Amino acid sequence: MALALDVDGLKHALGRWRDDPIASGLHARRLALAVAREHLRAGWDVAVGQYLARTDFIEQLERVAAESDATFVEVVLDLSPAELAARLASRAAAPSRTEHSVNNQLVVPDDAQRLVESLGSLRETRPNAIWVAAHGTVAETLDRLCTVLR
Numbered sequence: 001m002a003l004a005l006d007v008d009g010l011k012h013a014l015g016r017w018r019d020d021p022i023a024s025g026l027h028a029r030r031l032a033l034a035v036a037r038e039h040l041r042a043g044w045d046v047a048v049g050q051y052l053a054r055t056d057f058i059e060q061l062e063r064v065a066a067e068s069d070a071t072f073v074e075v076v077l078d079l080s081p082a083e084l085a086a087r088l089a090s091r092a093a094a095p096s097r098t099e100h101s102v103n104n105q106l107v108v109p110d111d112a113q114r115l116v117e118s119l120g121s122l123r124e125t126r127p128n129a130i131w132v133a134a135h136g137t138v139a140e141t142l143d144r145l146c147t148v149l150r
Contacts, residue, residue: 001044003035004047007025009099010032012102029057029060036061037067053118074126074130075129076131076132078132079135080135081112081116082112084115085110085112086109089109091104092108130148132144
């Protein structure tokens, strides 16, 4: 019953989200917190996979876990700008999820350097975060992630 909570999926499920992507994104986060809270209180795990360079939503998720007596584990996937650019280009060439068509317009391979650099401050502001090497295949990254979560 572990839940993979997709904040972007919630955002894109909101009617007219494109009219105000900032407001709809913030509302999707509020919805995600409510869903996470309910799921954790029922005794099940929640995983939120999300690019988060600023800490406000991370801290909110951490509070929800604490309120629910759940263990909070924060993981940052560590990838070089070149590897991220290649993955973004691959996603743009062959989107595998509906929201990729939208996200491909918002984030392009040329953004990779800036995105990777934006995570650098997390090393100082979030010292308990676990950094997991995300190079190689998705399966290899998943294996490394599962290893640290055990």
